[in-house]
Amino acid sequence: MLEALGLDSPAERFYKAMLAHPEEGVAGPAAITGLPELxxxxGLDHLSALSLIYPSEQQxxxxxxxxxxxxxxxxxxxxxxxLTAAQMRxxxxxxxxxxxxxxxxxxGAPRGEPDSERLIGVEVVRERLSRLGASAEREVMTFAPGGAHAPEDLRASRAHPEQGNDRGPVRPLRVGLGHGDTSGRRALPG
Incomplete structure (x- = not known):
């Protein structure tokens, strides 16, 4: 029961026996629990390390x-x-x-283009999309000039957005844009 607090089962049993029979020393709880000497x-070392027992000349x-x-x-x-120390680290x-x-x-970033980002190569684009998808909170929307994506691009794009993050699932939305043909514009479900 107290393993979440760092106390293993044998040490917990021995601690409870010591609480129930403080007048019997170590021998009484040892006999009650039936635990081997080791x-x-x-258990005594563990309880002492956790400061749940301490030396006493009166006991x-x-x-x-x-x-x-x-x-x-x-x-x-x-x-x-x-936990606080881990959060600080x-x-x-x-x-x-x-x-x-x-x-x-x-x-290696191009100069003079503060409002844009230049990505060269399919793998670089996929990696950037993956980072964007991982940081998305509610929805990822893709506008795809030229219509449908290649099957491998669709598989890569599905690797991350649906899994969401600690804020919940992210809804993907892909919009295929045809070349000058407005009838080809339609929203494709994730």
Whole structure:
């Protein structure tokens, strides 16, 4: 039950037995749980590492258990601290990645075209479309001059938009545009 809090099953059983029988030292909970000596030692080490038990000269067992509400609060506070540290590392990674991309984006980019982007080669176009699709929130709309796409282009375009992102699925919409023939203009479902 407490594995989500970092406490394995044998250590949890031993902790509960220590709480239920504090006057019996380590021998009582060991007999009650029926755990082998190695698992008991591991459990005591684990409980001590999590600060759920601590040394006590006043207790016969040599250990004093932390109350369940204090123990859970301590473990959750530790997990929150770990999560905050991970979020800070992620934010630093994102900032470093954005700086790297900004520094590298001007390398090899054509000058004098601030409102456009030039992509050369099918693979470069597919990779850019994949990045755009991954960052889309609700819908990806493609205007296709010249009518229908080649089957391999359609397969590549379907690789990402339908899977969406953490904000939900993204609806694809393709609009085929014929050469001067307005009757050829129609919306094609994703």
């Amino acid at each position: 698992e008991i030692r591991h 016969e067992s040599g250990f004093r258990t932390l109350s369940p509400d204090a123990a859970v609060g301590l473990v959750l506070a530790r997990q929150q601290s770990d 992620l934010a630093a990674s994102r900032a470093a990645a954005a700086q790297f991309v900004a520094e590298c984006s001007t390398l």
